[in-house]
Amino acid sequence: MINKIKMPDQDKGMGSGLKQALLAAWPVCIAYLPIGIALGVLAQKAGLTPFEIGVMSVFVFAGSAQFIAVSMISGHAGLVPIILTTFMVNLRHVLMSSSLALYLGRISSAKLSLFAYGITDETFAVNLSKFHKGHWGFYRSLAVNQIANMAWVISTVIGGYSGQFIPAGAFGMDYAMIAMFISLLVIQIRGRIYLVTAIISGGLAVMLSLMMPGNSYIMVASIISAALGALIKNRSCRTC
Amino acid sequence: MLKSEYLLIVVGMGVVTYLPRWLPLLFLSNRKPPRWVIEWLELIPVAILSALLMPVLFTSGEPRFLYLLKPELLVAIPTFLVACKTQSMGGTVLAGMIMFWAYGAFIS
Numbered sequence: 313m314i315n316k317i318k319m320p321d322q323d324k325g326m327g328s329g330l331k332q333a334l335l336a337a338w339p340v341c342i343a344y345l346p347i348g349i350a351l352g353v354l355a356q357k358a359g360l361t362p363f364e365i366g367v368m369s370v371f372v373f374a375g376s377a378q379f380i381a382v383s384m385i386s387g388h389a390g391l392v393p394i395i396l397t398t399f400m401v402n403l404r405h406v407l408m409s410s411s412l413a414l415y416l417g418r419i420s421s422a423k424l425s426l427f428a429y430g431i432t433d434e435t436f437a438v439n440l441s442k443f444h445k446g447h448w449g450f451y452r453s454l455a456v457n458q459i460a461n462m463a464w465v466i467s468t469v470i471g472g473y474s475g476q477f478i479p480a481g482a483f484g485m486d487y488a489m490i491a492m493f494i495s496l497l498v499i500q501i502r503g504r505i506y507l508v509t510a511i512i513s514g515g516l517a518v519m520l521s522l523m524m525p526g527n528s529y530i531m532v533a534s535i536i537s538a539a540l541g542a543l544i545k546n547r548s549c550r551t552c
Numbered sequence: 553m554l555k556s557e558y559l560l561i562v563v564g565m566g567v568v569t570y571l572p573r574w575l576p577l578l579f580l581s582n583r584k585p586p587r588w589v590i591e592w593l594e595l596i597p598v599a600i601l602s603a604l605l606m607p608v609l610f611t612s613g614e615p616r617f618l619y620l621l622k623p624e625l626l627v628a629i630p631t632f633l634v635a636c637k638t639q640s641m642g643g644t645v646l647a648g649m650i651m652f653w654a655y656g657a658f659i660s
Binding site: 335336338339342343360364367368371372373374377381385391394395396398399402403404405406407408409410411412413414416417418419421424425427428429431433436437438440441483484485486487488490491492493494495496497498499500501505506509510511512513514515516517518521522525529530533534535537538539541542545546 | 557558559560561562563564565566568569570572573574575576577578579580581582588590591592593594595596597598599600601602603604605606607608609610611615616617618624627628631632635636639640641642644645647648649650651652653654656
């Protein structure tokens with residue numbers, strides 16, 4: 313049955329939608345630029361043309377998995393190991409997609425399928441903090457995803473063409489991603505229980521990252537610490 | 553490498569990247585999960601952000617080891633202060649980049 317209930321139009325307000333999406337997305341684009349260029353350079357050294365790099369960025373849109381895939385390709389790894397590794401590296405997006413789902417009720421499956429393509433660590437964090445603040449809806453968040461995707465594809469292709477001319481670490485660009493995550497983390501801490509969860513998760517992630525290779529520590533630490541946080545919240549204070 | 557094999561790799565990577573992003577959205581968005589799931593999911597973003605960030609600041613190398621004097625960590629302290637004061641992502645990103653660049657140019 314088609315749901316005819318009109319959803320509150322969160323896409324309205326605070327000026328034009330596209331402008332709001334661009335304002336939200338530009339830090340993501342700046343953060344993608346050096347990483348995309350670095351990936352393009354590596355891919356070129358692995359024997360891929362700028363076009364082939366661009367095709368990968370369009371199909372995959374997942375920075376860390378692409379870095380690993382490029383290094384595996386230059387090591388002449390087979391198809392199955394590359395795809396399996398990509399799956400493992402990107403499995404963490406299950407959690408992000410689940411959190412975003414809380415804010416995307418009453419959106420058609422076709423639209424959700426379009427939106428899912430653009431869920432990365434960065435677009436997830438930006439859209440989620442915007443949803444929390446209000447004045448944010450499906451179309452704005454989709455626009456953020458697609459603007460970020462465009463920036464990503466373009467920067468990887470630029471890297472494939474001209475990366476060797478741009479000095480490593482120029483203009484502190486390497487720090488854009490870290491600074492963005494710092495700011496998103498601070499914005500997410502909206503009460504004592506959020507701070508407690510962040511501390512548990514950060515500590516656990518550091519410990520686990522020392523013990524296990526790869527990036528599975530991100531999922532393990534997040535699942536456990538969010539559960540501990542919810543438990544602590546229910547045990548001690550219902551309001552914080 | 554053969555062109556068709558590359559295309560196959562890329563399409564395969566695309567599929568396994570898309571599925572974890574797509575399935576939860578499809579199955580969770582149009583139903584109301586139980587309260588404990590909502591409470592857990594509400595804490596997932598802050599947990600993920602912290603889990604993504606902290607190992608980058610506190611560990612180094614491959615295999616990783618604990619390292620407390622990383623430039624990334626030292627610059628993170630004033631960047632955190634800027635983030636708390638301004639609550640602005642753009643401002644924090646610019647301030648962090650400038651401070652990291654200045655650290656590399658003048659201090660190290």
